[in-house]
Amino acid sequence: MAYTSQDLLTVLVAAVLTAGIYAAMSYGLSIIYGVMKIINLSNAGVMMLGAFTTFELFRRAHMDPFLASLIVFVFYFSLGLVMYRLLVRRVVTSPPISSLLLLFGVWLVIQNIAILIWGNQDESILSKYTFATVSVLGLPVSVTRLVVFFVSIVALGLVYFFLTHTYTGMAIRATAQNRDAARLVGIDVEKSFMIAFALGTALAAFAGSLLSTIYSFNPDFGRVFQLKSFSIIVLGGLESLPGVAIGAIILSFIESLSIFVMRASMQNFLAFTILVVALVVLPNGVAGLWQRGRG
């Protein structure tokens, strides 16, 4: 079967749009790792909850799903604060296995609660955007995907601005770079941890909310995306926003272009192959390569 340049363009546009949401869903994991040095496995469960919360707001309150995603962000930020106060606070300074297991447990609990509430079948959100398309570069592009892309980029931009231009953001960055030094110059490191955890949780739920407008979901939703997030942040060097953006673009382009050479159902296999290759070849990620280059 021959492919036309039109096909290639379609795939490239899709890859760019996917990269946006990939970056948004991965950055939460990256912030939490960067600041607290813990791997937040509950991220996947929170993504799924974000999707179902959007679903309920859409189904019961007839709310626009994108408006719902903002409410999800705020709500899960608060939930993140509570999770930190009740649970995560106790394991931040323990060996990594404690936080890993704790948050894995949180994920299982969240998942099973979701099964009790929503059952195990797939749900989806069919809104007025679902089947709408607009023309981009002469190609029909789904309105949902376009809006998801822009909302993701704006959200990441706002988070980045928060981290680089506010008082609290600066405290969080300083904590990430050296928590002992941060403490010694008068930064409340506990507070940095709490806000970083809440922000990461809010971003995961927000990404789940956006993803629910594109994909169908069930209580196991989030697992595949979480594993993709790992590939992305490992590629990107674990803790920088530019790194995450680059990782998201790489994964999204490889996945999209693979359509020309392998079945679409093999895409997930690619993410893990990339994860393994990245860990072996580029343990500090693409950003690490760039830093090394600059001496």
Added chain:
Amino acid sequence: MSAPLLETKKVSMVFGGLVAVRDVDMQIEEGEIFGLIGPNGAGKTTLFNMVSGVLKPTSGRLIFAGKDYTGLPAHLVCRQGIVHTHQVVRPFRNMTVYDNVRVGLQFGGREHARRESTHDQVMEILEYVGMAGRAQELARGLPIGYLKRLEIARALATRPRLLLLDEVMGGLGPTEIDATMDLIRRIRDSGITIFMIEHHMRAVMGISDRIMVLHHGETIALGTPREVSQNPVVIEAYLGESAV
């Protein structure tokens, strides 16, 4: 005579069964340079960590400017006016020199209210330590001599009343040591009391008003540099160690 700026009353630190610091009593007067010396493992850094709030003493009290602050967490101790620089430098590596100082200005300091630091305040501190020309460089690219100064600059930015210096001379060459001694004197003359751990004898003897000697966690001598250097117990502690 006015009350001392810092006073420790029988502070001890026990790690498991090991006594790192035992019943140390000392008083540091406002405006002095107070040196702390002792062989490796004497408990000097542990004592520093207790004074700066990183470690909570197992027993004893810490009093700063007349207030008992035993058990206060490190970031709040910093906001009381005690700041600590580390033997192993701890810069915010991915921030510029400028931003490293700005963090200190914004979060440290004695008042709790948030403040916006001004460009002038940052530059004034950088001028003071002789790093204004490197303001926009990333901390991770700096050579060790500058990292040590950056550590001091960031500490000064918190506007301390008491500055704890942990081996700032370590790894420096003779000219850098002279420059750092001069810097420490200027800091003291600007009204900041200095409490310093130093292995470099010429430096610590040259600038300290008083010196305390710690050995196996206990105070074995306290006095002027001359008194301390002629104290037979001190000489034995040092020679005894080097003879091992």
